[in-house]
Amino acid sequence: MREFNIKKYDQNDYNSWNDFVAKAKNATFLFHRDFMEYHKDRFDDFSLLVFENEKLKAILPANKKGNSVFSHQGLTYGGLVFSTKLKAEKAEEILDAVLFFLKENKVETFHYKPIPSFYFLNGNQEMDFFLFKRNAVLERKEMNLVVDLKSPLHISKSKMKHFRRIENLDLDIVEEQEFQPFWKNVLEPRLLEKFNAKPVHTCEEITFLKQRFPEKIKQYSVCQNDEIIAGITIFETENVVKSQYGATSEKGEKVRALDFLFINLIHKYKRKGKHFFDMGIVNSVNEKDYNAGLLQQKEELGCTVYNQDFYKIDLNK
Structure with a gap:
């Protein structure tokens, strides 16, 4: 096995980490340190950098909790991130080096959640096989509902019937620079009312992230007579647009304003050449x-299921 040098991330690695993310074969802006660290007070960071002959070959966004390391709990997805031309055989060796490093640091379990394969045109699934070889347990699965924008759309007839009716209701779709109107008037009250829950990001946090990633995070709202009745917060990556938050007021519910916005955005991003529209999970x-x-509801908007898997390795075996 090749010799790899592994070190924990510290602030001195900020530039080299972000430069690597910008050029990696399987990274998104969620791995940029400015995104990862907006909630750094909630997590004990245990991110790793993997070097071969002093050249950075891989990184692992991660945090530690007790005797377990997670490929980062504060991110939707994670896993090992590799340099552009790195081949599968070396990726396997890097995985072994990381597992050995974790054992040396008294870590007992390693929880790994790879990025769903549809995020990258060349795939991102070699690690699934290598984890299987090392007796990783499939701990959890989530169903991601995704529209394939490269193929003909399959929005249901009933959705399109209502969409054509809604088009005549004088609704305006606005790309907003401020999140507060949607957060305070629609998203937060509706989540509290329907699910007794709060958004993962506070309004202040999503505003901070928008400032850091203005072209990656966008807010679209549906207005009727200058009143916001529905909205969707979008995270954009190179190939994928993800609906991070979607909500509608009671008034918006009556006119199906959220469907109206989803259908418009599906067509918008199909024209822009995006490959997939990720509408998130449906797990309870x-x-x-x-x-x-x-x-x-998501299938009627043209989604099909792409699984996201969550693995666990017992490092004591």
Whole structure:
């Protein structure tokens, strides 16, 4: 096995880490340190850099909790991130080097959540096989509902019927620079009312992230008579647009304003040449179950299921 030098990330690595993310074969802006560190007070960072002959070959966004290391719990996805031309055989050797480093640091379990394969045109699944070889346990699965924008759209007839009716209701779609109107008037009250929940990001946090990544994070709202009745917060990567938050007021619900916005955005990003529109998961609180109504709603918008897998390796075996 080749010799790799592995070190924990510290602030001195800020530039080299971000430069690597910008050129990596399987990274998105979520791995930039400015994104990762907006909530650094909530996590004990255990991110790693992997060098071969003093050249950075891979990074692992990660955090530690007790005797376990997670490919970062504060991110939607994670896993090892590799340099552009790195081949699968070396990726396997890097995985072994990382596992050895974790054992040396008294880590007992390693939790790994790779980025869904549809984020990268050349795939991102070699690590699944290498994890299987090392007796990783499939700990959890999530169903991501995704529209393939490269193929003909399959929005249901009923959705399109309502869409054509809604088009005549004098609704305006606005790309906003401020998040507060949507957060305070629609998203937060509706999440509290329907699910007794809060958004993962506070309004201040999403505003901070927008300032750092103005071309990657966007807010689209539906207005009727200057009142916001629905909105979707978008995270854009090279090939994928992800609906990070979507919500509608009671008034918006009556006119199906959220469907109206989704359908417009699906067509918008198809014209822009994006490959996939990720509408997020439909899993319920019980990780082995799902929200049937939400699944149907997203399928009617043209989504199909792409699984996201979560692995666990017992390092004591």
